Amino acid sequence: MTRRTAKPAVCSALTSALFVLARAAHAAPEETADAAPDTAPAPPVVVAPVPIEEVTVSGLRRQTSSSTEQRMKRTDIRLVPGAFGDPFRAIEAMPGVMPIVSGLPYYYVRGAPPSAVGYFIDDVRVPYLFHFALGPGVIQPTLIDEVSLHPAAFPARYGRYAGGVVAGQTREPGTELRGEGQIRIFDAGAYVEAPFAGGRGAAGIGGRYSYTAAILSLVSPNTSIDYRDYNARVSYELSDRWRATAFTFGSFDMASQVEDGVENVLFASEFHRLDLRFDRRGADGATSRVGMTLGLDRTRLDGKRFSQDMLVGVRARERTPIGDETDIELGIDATVDRYSGDLPSVYAVQPAQYAAAEALFSPRIDTATGAWASASWHPTKRFDLTATARADAFSSDGETAIGPSPRVSTRVPVSSKLTFLGAMGVGTQAPAFAIPVPAVGYRRLPGGLGYAYQKSAGAEVDLPLRFLFRAVGFHHSYFNLRDFARNRRDFDIVEPQLVQSSPAQAYGLEVHLSRRLSERFGGFVSYTLSRTEVGATQRTQARVSPFDRTHVLHVGGSADLGRGWRAGVRFLTYRGWPDEGTSLTSISPPSRRLPAFTRIDARIEKRWSWRKAGHIALVLEALNATASTEIIGRRCIPDEGCRDEELGPIVIPSLGVEGAL
Amino acid sequence: MRRAVVLALAIASCVPSGEEADPRGALGLATVPSPIARGESFVTKDGWTVHVEELVVLAAISGNALDPASEDVLFPTARASSRQGPYLFKASRPETFVAPGLPVGAGGVWLPYHWLVLGPSRRTNEPDEMETRNVEPALVARFHLPSESFEPTLSTTWTAALGPSILLIARGEKGGRVVRIDFAFRGAVRPFNEIPLEIRANTVNQAPLAVAAESLFSGPTGYELRCEVDDAGVLKPRSPTLSSTSELVFDDLASADADGDGKLSAAELRRPLIPPRCECCSSVDDESVRNFTSSMAALLEARSGELLLQGREPSGGP
Numbered sequence: 001m002t003r004r005t006a007k008p009a010v011c012s013a014l015t016s017a018l019f020v021l022a023r024a025a026h027a028a029p030e031e032t033a034d035a036a037p038d039t040a041p042a043p044p045v046v047v048a049p050v051p052i053e054e055v056t057v058s059g060l061r062r063q064t065s066s067s068t069e070q071r072m073k074r075t076d077i078r079l080v081p082g083a084f085g086d087p088f089r090a091i092e093a094m095p096g097v098m099p100i101v102s103g104l105p106y107y108y109v110r111g112a113p114p115s116a117v118g119y120f121i122d123d124v125r126v127p128y129l130f131h132f133a134l135g136p137g138v139i140q141p142t143l144i145d146e147v148s149l150h151p152a153a154f155p156a157r158y159g160r161y162a163g164g165v166v167a168g169q170t171r172e173p174g175t176e177l178r179g180e181g182q183i184r185i186f187d188a189g190a191y192v193e194a195p196f197a198g199g200r201g202a203a204g205i206g207g208r209y210s211y212t213a214a215i216l217s218l219v220s221p222n223t224s225i226d227y228r229d230y231n232a233r234v235s236y237e238l239s240d241r242w243r244a245t246a247f248t249f250g251s252f253d254m255a256s257q258v259e260d261g262v263e264n265v266l267f268a269s270e271f272h273r274l275d276l277r278f279d280r281r282g283a284d285g286a287t288s289r290v291g292m293t294l295g296l297d298r299t300r301l302d303g304k305r306f307s308q309d310m311l312v313g314v315r316a317r318e319r320t321p322i323g324d325e326t327d328i329e330l331g332i333d334a335t336v337d338r339y340s341g342d343l344p345s346v347y348a349v350q351p352a353q354y355a356a357a358e359a360l361f362s363p364r365i366d367t368a369t370g371a372w373a374s375a376s377w378h379p380t381k382r383f384d385l386t387a388t389a390r391a392d393a394f395s396s397d398g399e400t401a402i403g404p405s406p407r408v409s410t411r412v413p414v415s416s417k418l419t420f421l422g423a424m425g426v427g428t429q430a431p432a433f434a435i436p437v438p439a440v441g442y443r444r445l446p447g448g449l450g451y452a453y454q455k456s457a458g459a460e461v462d463l464p465l466r467f468l469f470r471a472v473g474f475h476h477s478y479f480n481l482r483d484f485a486r487n488r489r490d491f492d493i494v495e496p497q498l499v500q501s502s503p504a505q506a507y508g509l510e511v512h513l514s515r516r517l518s519e520r521f522g523g524f525v526s527y528t529l530s531r532t533e534v535g536a537t538q539r540t541q542a543r544v545s546p547f548d549r550t551h552v553l554h555v556g557g558s559a560d561l562g563r564g565w566r567a568g569v570r571f572l573t574y575r576g577w578p579d580e581g582t583s584l585t586s587i588s589p590p591s592r593r594l595p596a597f598t599r600i601d602a603r604i605e606k607r608w609s610w611r612k613a614g615h616i617a618l619v620l621e622a623l624n625a626t627a628s629t630e631i632i633g634r635r636c637i638p639d640e641g642c643r644d645e646e647l648g649p650i651v652i653p654s655l656g657v658e659g660a661l
Numbered sequence: 662m663r664r665a666v667v668l669a670l671a672i673a674s675c676v677p678s679g680e681e682a683d684p685r686g687a688l689g690l691a692t693v694p695s696p697i698a699r700g701e702s703f704v705t706k707d708g709w710t711v712h713v714e715e716l717v718v719l720a721a722i723s724g725n726a727l728d729p730a731s732e733d734v735l736f737p738t739a740r741a742s743s744r745q746g747p748y749l750f751k752a753s754r755p756e757t758f759v760a761p762g763l764p765v766g767a768g769g770v771w772l773p774y775h776w777l778v779l780g781p782s783r784r785t786n787e788p789d790e791m792e793t794r795n796v797e798p799a800l801v802a803r804f805h806l807p808s809e810s811f812e813p814t815l816s817t818t819w820t821a822a823l824g825p826s827i828l829l830i831a832r833g834e835k836g837g838r839v840v841r842i843d844f845a846f847r848g849a850v851r852p853f854n855e856i857p858l859e860i861r862a863n864t865v866n867q868a869p870l871a872v873a874a875e876s877l878f879s880g881p882t883g884y885e886l887r888c889e890v891d892d893a894g895v896l897k898p899r900s901p902t903l904s905s906t907s908e909l910v911f912d913d914l915a916s917a918d919a920d921g922d923g924k925l926s927a928a929e930l931r932r933p934l935i936p937p938r939c940e941c942c943s944s945v946d947d948e949s950v951r952n953f954t955s956s957m958a959a960l961l962e963a964r965s966g967e968l969l970l971q972g973r974e975p976s977g978g979p
Contacts, residue, residue: 347687347761348687349761349762351761353762
C-alpha cells in the first residue's frame with residue numbers, strides 16, 4: 001500500500017528513471033528516429049498512449065540502529081513461544097537478558113539491575129511495561145511495530161539510564177481499517193484503527209480488560225487480581241512533510257486479599273501518558289520531532305496512603321544528512337516531575353521508617369534535562385560509525401548533579417558476510433528504586449548519580465539460508481546502582497543511602513543464531529555466558545552477585561505446518577543462583593550453585609483467513625508447559641539436613657481467539 | 662531474603678509494604694523541670710545556698726504494647742516494644758520523648774537511665790552516638806568517658822568501661838565557704854516501673870515526667886545497721902537499710918572535700934566517708950561496718966532513683 005508521503009532521494013531518482021524509460025518505450029510516433037530516405041514510408045505505427053502512474057515508495061529511514069541493538073519485528077514477536085504476542089516479554093529471549101525468576105518481567109541486562117533499565121514507547125518513558133503478577137504488557141501488541149533492546153551505547157535520544165534501554169516503536173498509521181482482538185481465558189483486548197479525512201488522518205483505540213478476579217476466586221477465594229490498560233492514537237498529515245500525532249496510553253493494576261473480612265490491598269498502581277508530537281520529513285531525508293508528554297503516575301502504599309507523580313516532558317530532535325555519508329542529530333529533552341505522597345504518621349512508624357518514607361514520598365519537584373549531539377558516518381551500506389556526546393542534568397529538591405554519557409558504536413564490514421561490531425559508552429542515571437514502581441523515587445539524589453562504563457566487541461555473520469550469527473563479548477562496570485541485595489543479610493531496598501562499595505561488574509559472551517520466526521521454518525539459539533559481581537564494602541569483599549546466572553540458553557523455533565497451522569516451542573534453561581549458604585557469619589564466596597532451571601514453552605495456532613487481509617486464529621500457548629519448579633534458596637538446619645526452597649511451578653496457560661481485520 | 666524478594670515481586674510488586682498496616686501510635690513522656698532543675702537557688706536545711714548550674718541526663722525511652730491475653734498482672738508480656746534513644750538532655754529544659762510504632766491498645770512507657778559501653782567491652786551493636794539536645798560539646802564529651810563512680814584502677818573490669826548517665830555541676834555556699842561539685846556518675850538501676858497509657862492510632866499519648874533535681878540533695882544519707890545478738894551471744898551489726906531524709910541537705914557533700922580546696926573531686930566523692938549508723942558499731946571492728954560505709958558517689962547514685970518521676974508533676978519547690 002502506498003501513500004503520498006515524503007520521497008527519499010533514492011526513490012525520487014528511481015522514479016524519474018522509470019518514468020524516462022516508460023516514455024522512451026511508449027514514445028509518440030513523431031519522436032521516433034527518422035525513416036530511411038529512399039524507401040517507401042512504413043505505415044505509421046500508432047501506439048495508444050499508456051497512462052503512467054507515479055509510484056511512490058515510502059518507508060522509514062532507520063535512525064535508531066546501533067551495533068549493540070537487538071531488534072524484533074512484530075511478525076516475529078507474536079510467534080515467540082511463551083511471549084503471548086507481547087513484544088516486551090519477547091525480549092527475554094535475547095542474549096544478555098537475565099531473568100530473575102521464570103515468568104516475572106524483571107530482568108538484569110548484562111548485569112545491570114532492573115533499576116537501571118529504561119523502558120520507552122515512541123521515545124516516551126514508561127514506568128513499567130507489564131501488568132504485575134505475571135500479567136501481559138501494558139501496550140496492545142498490535143500497536144507495536146518493533147521492539148529493540150539496547151544493552152549499551154544506546155542511540156543518542158535515550159539517556160538517563162546506566163543499564164539497558166528497551167524501546168518500542170508503534171506502527172505507522174494505517175490507511176485502511178484495521179484491528180486485532182484477543183479473547184483469552186483471563187483477559188480480553190482489542191485495538192481498532194480507521195482512517196479519516198481521505199486518508200490524511202488515522203484514529204485508533206484499544207484496551208484490555210482482565211477478568212482474572214473471577215477466575216482466581218475459583219482457586220483462591222480471598223485473593224483478587226485486576227488489571228486494565230488502554231491505548232488511543234490520532235495522527236493527521238498536516239502536509240506532505242508534517243504529521244501531528246496524539247498518543248495516549250495507560251495502565252491500572254490492583255491485587256488485594258481479604259483477611260478476617262477486611263480487604264487488604266496488596267498492590268495498586270496506575271500510570272497515564274498523553275504524548276503530543278509533530279514529526280517532519282524533509283525532502284533531503286532529514287527528520288525532526290518536537291513533542292510534549294503529560295503523565296500521571298500513582299501508587300498505593302500501605303496504610304491507605306498514596307504516592308503520586310505528575311510529569312511534563314518536552315523533547316526536540318533534528319536529524320540531518322550531511323552529504324551521502326554522514327548524518328548529524330541534535331536534540332534536547334527535559335522532564336519535570338512533581339512528586340507528592342502521603343507520609344505516614346510520625347507516631348505510627350519507627351524513625352528509620354519515617355526517614356525512608358520522607359526520602360521517597362516527600363513533596364518535591366525533580367527535573368532532568370538532557371542534550372546531545374550525534375554524528376553517524378556510513379560511507380558504505382554496511383559500515384556505520386556513530387559517536388554521541390550527551391549530558392544530563394538532574395535536580396531534586398535543591399540537589400543537583402550533571403552526568404555525561406558519551407558513547408560510540410560501530411559496524412565495520414570485514415567481508416561481504418562478516419561484520420565487526422564494537423561499542424563503548426558511559427551511562428548515567430539518578431538514584432532509582434530497586435524495583436520500578438510508579439511515583440516512587442528518591443529525594444535529593446542520595447548517594448549521587450549512578451554510572452556504567454560499557455565496553456563490547458563482537459562479530460556478525462550472514463549465513464546461508466538467511467541465518468544470522470552474532471557473537472559479542474562485553475564488560476560493564478557499574479557504580480552506585482541500586483540492586484535488590486548484596487547478600488541475604490543486606491536486604492533493604494527502601495534504604496535511600498547506598499552502602500559505599502567498589503564498582504560492580506559484569507562480563508561475558510553473548511551468542512545468537514537466528515532465522516526469522518516469520519519464515520516458514522524459523523528459529524533461534526540464544527546463549528549468554530556471563531558473571532556478575534557486586535563490589536567490595538568496608539566489611540565484605542567483592543563477590544558474585546546473588547542473582548548471577550552463569551549460563552542462560554534459549555532454543556526456540558516456529559514452523560508453518562500448512563493449512564493455517566503453525567507451531568512453536570522454546571526451550572529455556574539457566575544456571576541457578578549462587579548458594580550463599582545459611583551460616584549467619586559466613587561471608588565467603590559461594591562454592592556451590594542452586595540447581596539449574598529448565599522449562600519449555602509451547603505455542604500452536606490454527607488460522608483461518610477472512611476477507612482480503614483479515615484472519616481469525618485460535619491460539620493455544622503456555623509458558624512453562626512442563627510445570628517446572630525453580631529452586632530459589634536452600635535452608636540447612638542442624639541435625640535436620642538441608643531443604644530446597646522451591647518457587648512455583650509458575651505456569652501461564654493461554655487459550656484465546658485472535659482476529660485481525 | 663531472595664525468596665522474600667521473589668515473592669514480593671510475584672505477589673505484591675510493591676514496596677515499601679504491600680500489606681494494610683495495623684493502626685499504630687506512640688507513647689511519650691514530657692519532662693517538667695522542677696524549679697531547682699531550672700537553676701533556681703535554694704537553701705538547704707543545714708544552711709547552704711545551693712545553685713545547680715548543670716544537670717545533664719542520659720536516658721532512653723521504652724514503650725510497650727501490652728498483650729491483653731497476658732496472665733501476669735504485675736508484669737504483663739508485651740506484644741510489641743519500641744525503644745528510642747538514648748537521649749542526652751538538660752534537666753533544665755522541657756523535653757519530649759516518644760516511643761512510636763506501637764499497636765493500639767493498652768501500653769506502658771518509662772525512661773530508664775542509659776550509659777554508653779566504652780572500650781574493649783563495647784559491643785558491635787552499641788549505638789555509635791546518642792541524640793543530644795542542646796548540650797554543649799564539652800559536656801557531651803564527658804559521657805564518652807568512663808563513669809567517675811568507679812576507680813580508674815578497675816579499668817580491666819566490665820563495670821569500669823561504662824559511661825555515666827548523670828552529670829551534676831552545682832555550687833554551695835555557706836558562711837563564706839564555697840564548695841563546688843562537678844561529677845559524672847551512673848544513675849541508679851531503677852525498678853521496672855512503667856506508666857500505663859493507652860496507645861491510640863496516629864497520635865502520641867504522653868505523661869508528664871518530673872525532673873526533681875532536689876532529689877540529689879535529699880533522700881539516702883547512709884546505711885543504718887541494726888544490732889543483733891549472734892549465736893555466740895555477741896552483739897553484731899546486721900540488716901542494713903538505707904536511711905534517708907526528706908530535707909534538703911548539703912553538709913554531707915561538703916564534708917567530702919578532704920583537702921578543703923572547695924572542689925569535690927571524683928576521688929573525694931568515691932572515698933568511703935559516711936559510716937553506717939548503729940549503736941554497736943563503734944565498739945566493733947566488723948567488716949560489715951566497713952562494707953556499709955558509704956561514699957557520696959554511692960549516695961548520689963542511690964538518690965538519682967528519684968530524679969526522674971514518671972507520671973508526676975514536680976512539687977512546688979524546696
